[in-house]
Amino acid sequence: MPRTKSTKKKKTPKDEKEEISEESKAVIAKIKETAQFILNGFVKDKPVIEVPIRGKSNIDYNRDAGIIEIDDDGRVSERIFNNLRHAKKFMQYILVMNYCNKLLSTNRTSDIRDLYYSLKRSIPGSREKTFDDQGESNPIIEDIEVSMDTLRERLHISADPKGYIVGNVVFEQTLKDRDYEINCNEVGTGWGIPSNVESDRVRITSLDAKYLLAIESAGMYNRLVEEAFHEENDCILVALKGQASRGTRRLIRRISGEKDLPVYVFVDGDPWGLYIFSVLRFGSISLSYISDKIASPSAKFVGMTMTDIKEYGLEESTHPLNKVDMKRIDDLMNLPWFQRDDWQKELKLMKKLGVRIEQQALASKSLDFVATDYLPDKIKNRKFLS
Numbered sequence: 130m131p132r133t134k135s136t137k138k139k140k141t142p143k144d145e146k147e148e149i150s151e152e153s154k155a156v157i158a159k160i161k162e163t164a165q166f167i168l169n170g171f172v173k174d175k176p177v178i179e180v181p182i183r184g185k186s187n188i189d190y191n192r193d194a195g196i197i198e199i200d201d202d203g204r205v206s207e208r209i210f211n212n213l214r215h216a217k218k219f220m221q222y223i224l225v226m227n228y229c230n231k232l233l234s235t236n237r238t239s240d241i242r243d244l245y246y247s248l249k250r251s252i253p254g255s256r257e258k259t260f261d262d263q264g265e266s267n268p269i270i271e272d273i274e275v276s277m278d279t280l281r282e283r284l285h286i287s288a289d290p291k292g293y294i295v296g297n298v299v300f301e302q303t304l305k306d307r308d309y310e311i312n313c314n315e316v317g318t319g320w321g322i323p324s325n326v327e328s329d330r331v332r333i334t335s336l337d338a339k340y341l342l343a344i345e346s347a348g349m350y351n352r353l354v355e356e357a358f359h360e361e362n363d364c365i366l367v368a369l370k371g372q373a374s375r376g377t378r379r380l381i382r383r384i385s386g387e388k389d390l391p392v393y394v395f396v397d398g399d400p401w402g403l404y405i406f407s408v409l410r411f412g413s414i415s416l417s418y419i420s421d422k423i424a425s426p427s428a429k430f431v432g433m434t435m436t437d438i439k440e441y442g443l444e445e446s447t448h449p450l451n452k453v454d455m456k457r458i459d460d461l462m463n464l465p466w467f468q469r470d471d472w473q474k475e476l477k478l479m480k481k482l483g484v485r486i487e488q489q490a491l492a493s494k495s496l497d498f499v500a501t502d503y504l505p506d507k508i509k510n511r512k513f514l515s
Contacts, residue, residue, distance in 0.1 A: 148306075150329045152283060153233045159277045160230045167223070176210035178222050180272045181418070188417045190465040195426030197412040197466065199275070217257070218269070224248050224259060225269045232285040236305075238325070240287045241267055275418045281375070282325040292377035293319030293347075295354055296365030298336040298384070303329065310334070318354050319368065324376040326383065336388050340508070341365040343373070343381060343428075345396035345405055349488045349499070356500035362508075365390075372405055375416075378423040381409065385425050392425050393508060398433030399450070399485035400457035403467075403476075406430050411466045430514040431507050433486045435478040441503065446490035450483050471514050 149157075170176035181187075182204045191198045208219040228248060232239055239247070245266040250259050260266050274281050281287075295318065300311040302323070313320050323331070342364055344350045350368035353359070359366045365384070369377060385392050394409055396402035410428040412420030438444055450458075461467050462476050479485075491499040507513060 149233070149236055152327070152329050153236070153285070156277070156279055156283050157230060157233050159279060160226055160233075163226065163277060170210075176219070178208040178219055178276070179205040180208065180276045182206050183271070183275055183415070183418055185414050188414055190411070194421070195411065196420040196424045197414060197417045198420055199418040221248075221260065221265065221269045222272060225266065226273055229273065229284040229286065238285045238287055240289065240324070241270065244270070244286060271415075280327065280419060280422065282327050282330075282379075285325075287324035288375065290321055290323050290376060291370055291374035292322040292380075293350065293368040293370075294322055294365065294380070295319040296341075296359040297338050297363070298365055299334045301332045301334050303331075313365070318351060319366070322367075322374070322377050322380055324374070326376050326380045328383075331380070333384065333387060336365075336384070336390070337363070338365045338390065339363045340391040340393055341367060341381065341384055342431075342504070343367045343369055343392065343394045343409060344488075345369050345371065345402060346488055349395070352492075352496070353500055353504075356497050358500045358504070361500075362505065369396075369405065369409075373409055375423060378409060378425075381428075382423055382425050385427060392428040393431045393513065394428050395431045395488065395504070396433070397485065397487045398435060398437065398479070399487075400454055400461055400476075400479070402433070403430075403461060404457070407461075407464075407466065431504065432513070433488060433490070434514070435475060435482055435486075437503075438482070438484070438486055441491070441494065443486060443490050443493065446493045447482075447484035447486050450479075450485055454485065455480065455483075475514060 167176060167178060181199065183199055187200045187202075187204060189198050189200050207215070208222060209215045210219045225244065225248065228239070228244060231237075242263065245260060245263040248259055248266065251257075252259060270281055270284070270286055273279075273284065295313050295316060298313045300313070300320075302309045302311055311320050325331075339362070342353075344353065344366065347368050347370050350366060353366055358364070367377065367381060373381075381392060384390055394406045396405050406428070410425055412424035416423065438447060458476055458480050462473065467473070467476065488499070491503055494502070
């Protein structure tokens with residue numbers, strides 16, 4: 130368990146309810162505005178919910194900002210109450226919006242699974258249920274996010290936490306009416322990054338580091354922690370544990386932006402590792418509407434690269450690519466954000482060699498090689514893709 134200091138906030142005798150933050154009040158105001166818009170539609174006998182279209186057909190790569198963005202062309206998808214095909218989604222939107230309003234008004238939180246079970250029930254007089262499975266409720270949360278221009282976390286909805294952070298950084302975390310100090314130099318193998326890292330929940334109180342290193346696998350992260358890499362190199366280590374969670378991506382963005390800290394990304398040398406980097410740096414198509422909040426456009430790709438194989442003598446530690454891998458390489462090569470010469474060169478070489486190289490392959494040199502030789506050499510000599 131992390132060593133923490135707890136401070137209970139003072140309340141006046143009149144305070145019978147939990148204090149609602151200004152941020153929550155602003156989101157509640159958006160919910161009320163949306164509800165009034167829908168109500169006005171009923172008055173006009175044309176109740177409708179408008180949701181900006183999100184998807185591959187409605188995204189742009191902003192080269193200046195270096196992120197994937199939703200195309201701000203005003204195109205919306207309508208949920209029309211009087212249309213039988215739309216009626217269920219219309220109802221679901223209202224149910225989730227009302228649920229979020231209750232959470233915010235009572236200063237409570239819920240994860241996406243709790244939301245699903247809280248709202249799932251039979252509709253009287255029919256064989257229908259409000260939600261058949263969580264695959265129906267999750268997209269509605271995103272509908273509300275994009276239509277209200279907010280974040281899921283600001284609606285007090287979270288997902289399972291994922292990712293760890295260690296190094297010389299101190300956070301203040303607010304839980305209910307207490308503030309906790311989290312010193313990431315005193316948490317052993319790291320502090321578990323929560324789903325909600327918005328500033329009303331998590332604040333960066335101090336940081337003394339040269340850079341942040343995001344690592345794909347928990348195994349490699351643990352290796353670097355064991356070798357005290359963060360202490361020897363004055364850096365912060367973050368375990369992504371595969372594709373980074375929203376909370377982890379948001380925290381990296383906040384640290385990078387608020388503290389002007391360089392971000393380096395260390396993943397496997399295969400198309401899937403490149404995509405993990407892509408999502409962290411450029412954002413994703415599905416969440417293009419919040420790329421400005423969760424993407425880190427200054428992030429650099431440290432490795433693994435195809436040139437590492439020969440340079441570090443790892444020829445015996447590679448694995449052949451399969452047809453799915455090859456198809457994924459072709460997909461990446463066609464993405465607008467991978468059109469730079471250095472990325473095209475890397476992808477073409479990967480396809481030509483027909484192999485992938487994992488982070489753990491560096492252990493073939495020695496267990497500490499990644500910490501004493503590989504990463505220091507890469508970062509000091511700026512051997513990375515951007």
